[in-house]
Amino acid sequence: MKTTNALIISFLVFLSLGSMAWVQNINDSLWVTNGQVNAIVTSGNTIYIGGAFTYVGPATGCGALLDTSTAQFDRALPRVDGRIFAVTPDGIGGWYIGGDFSSVGGVTRNNLAHIQADKTLDMNWNPNAHGTASKLAVSGSIVYAGGGFTRMGGHPRNCIAAIDISTGHATGWNPDAEGMVSALAVSGSTVYVGGSFPHISNSLHSNFAGMSSEFPFLTFHVNPGWNIVSVPVVPDDFRTTQLFPPALSYAFAYKGSYISKDTLAVGAGYWVKYAIYETINMSGSMVSSATVNVRSGWNLIGSISTPVPVDGITSIPGGMITSDLFGYSGNHYVIVDTVVPGRGYWIKVNNNCQLILSTGGVLAKAVNRIQRLLGDTPPPPPGGDAEAETNTQLPTKFALSQNYPNPFNPSTIINYQLPAESRVSLKVYNIFGQEVATLLEGKQDAGYKSVEWSAANLPSGVYFYRLRAGTLTETKKLLLLR
Numbered sequence: 001m002k003t004t005n006a007l008i009i010s011f012l013v014f015l016s017l018g019s020m021a022w023v024q025n026i027n028d029s030l031w032v033t034n035g036q037v038n039a040i041v042t043s044g045n046t047i048y049i050g051g052a053f054t055y056v057g058p059a060t061g062c063g064a065l066l067d068t069s070t071a072q073f074d075r076a077l078p079r080v081d082g083r084i085f086a087v088t089p090d091g092i093g094g095w096y097i098g099g100d101f102s103s104v105g106g107v108t109r110n111n112l113a114h115i116q117a118d119k120t121l122d123m124n125w126n127p128n129a130h131g132t133a134s135k136l137a138v139s140g141s142i143v144y145a146g147g148g149f150t151r152m153g154g155h156p157r158n159c160i161a162a163i164d165i166s167t168g169h170a171t172g173w174n175p176d177a178e179g180m181v182s183a184l185a186v187s188g189s190t191v192y193v194g195g196s197f198p199h200i201s202n203s204l205h206s207n208f209a210g211m212s213s214e215f216p217f218l219t220f221h222v223n224p225g226w227n228i229v230s231v232p233v234v235p236d237d238f239r240t241t242q243l244f245p246p247a248l249s250y251a252f253a254y255k256g257s258y259i260s261k262d263t264l265a266v267g268a269g270y271w272v273k274y275a276i277y278e279t280i281n282m283s284g285s286m287v288s289s290a291t292v293n294v295r296s297g298w299n300l301i302g303s304i305s306t307p308v309p310v311d312g313i314t315s316i317p318g319g320m321i322t323s324d325l326f327g328y329s330g331n332h333y334v335i336v337d338t339v340v341p342g343r344g345y346w347i348k349v350n351n352n353c354q355l356i357l358s359t360g361g362v363l364a365k366a367v368n369r370i371q372r373l374l375g376d377t378p379p380p381p382p383g384g385d386a387e388a389e390t391n392t393q394l395p396t397k398f399a400l401s402q403n404y405p406n407p408f409n410p411s412t413i414i415n416y417q418l419p420a421e422s423r424v425s426l427k428v429y430n431i432f433g434q435e436v437a438t439l440l441e442g443k444q445d446a447g448y449k450s451v452e453w454s455a456a457n458l459p460s461g462v463y464f465y466r467l468r469a470g471t472l473t474e475t476k477k478l479l480l481l482r
Contacts (some may be wrong), residue, residue, distance in 0.1 A: 078105025093117030222343030230302025233284030269344025
């Protein structure tokens with residue numbers, strides 16, 4: 001009896017050793033405790049342990065499968081190394097799991113994984129979330145994920161994403177929450193999102209929003225006056241009136257001269273004119289590559305669903321001689337280093353050829369990439385001089401927009417608006433509050449303004465940009481990802 005009492009007071013537990021062979025590798029079948037172990041004694045096939053614990057059980061990792069009738073642990077489940085924050089059934093006997101983990105069953109899986117009905121890891125489903133995935137919801141053929149991640153696979157996705165259940169790839173649906181998503185629910189064709197975000201989908205909704213799940217969409221902006229735009233997705237309807245409904249003008253393509261178009265195409269660029277600053281939400285399937293037919297001279301080309309470095313544009317035949325790529329910002333042309341979704345660009349080529357826009361272009365052989373050696377200035381917008389185009393309607397308030405693209409590498413555009421002539425200060429700071437760039441310091445006339453910032457010499461990380469103008473002092477976050 002004294003021996004029994006001593007065992008109870010010391011929290012001793014009998015564990016069967018069986019015929020285990022002790023080696024330097026950890027024995028995953030040995031049970032673990034929920035507190036400190038201070039004493040170990042072995043006797044035959046029994047080991048006695050004592051310490052400050054109240055429970056001994058199987059080493060499950062951060063996930064466990066329990067039989068509801070027997071409460072027994074099923075060892076067939078692959079071990080998850082890290083923490084699981086969300087589990088949702090796949091509807092056919094398996095589960096999707098999200099959290100903060102790096103492997104499942106010894107196979108690399110970053111924060112999202114699919115456990116199949118036979119309790120094995122789905123080797124073909126690997127979204128590769130760059131950051132914590134803490135909420136999951138399944139609807140139809142889509143897994144919705146929320147959390148604190150910044151990318152899903154190779155695609156920028158801030159804190160919320162839609163993932164195809166068959167491929168594990170992010171769809172084009174991209175609400176772009178500007179902060180942590182901590183709640184998700186799907187009802188019919190609406191996705192409800194909760195969390196700690198000041199904006200989502202470029203709207204004024206903060207912390208809670210409901211949005212359509214029916215089609216993926218990309219968001220970009222147009223300025224008052226002329227803009228060069230493109231169709232970065234495959235929409236249900238390619239008509240100009242459906243894609244750019246508030247435009248003041250037709251969409252104009254360029255084939256040696258301007259031609260109005262009522263039906264647009266992926267890969268081409270177009271001029272459209274707007275009265276005021278507008279946000280364009282474009283729904284459709286993702287476009288991962290586009291082959292654009294161009295002819296000798298100037299051409300308007302478009303974009304795909306993801307940014308493409310100009311250095312990654314290839315040609316057929318390879319190594320074609322071209323000009324720089326010119327975008328249009330406000331009322332003048334600018335040389336760009338990245339093809340941004342939704343934007344259009346001028347490029348001059350020395351011979352008829354095909355240009356290839358693809359996310360994998362940077363990996364192509366140098367002999368296949370375009371050589372930007374031609375010098376010249378692009379044609380003016382339809383019916384006017386490029387330098388003479390000015391905004392015809394002034395903004396009514398001071399405002400600072402979210403930079404685009406975000407995340408970015410290495411350049412991004414910051415838009416803001418001034419209702420009156422003002423002294424303007426626009427600066428960029430690192431997370432320690434240290435100034436890393438002064439983008440503008442001085443007086444500016446009223447209007448819609450745009451500044452491009454290149455962070456080519458700075459490391460990856462979170463930065464903040466602050467605008468002081470008139471009565472406005474506003475700070476926004478941007479993310480540089482190499």
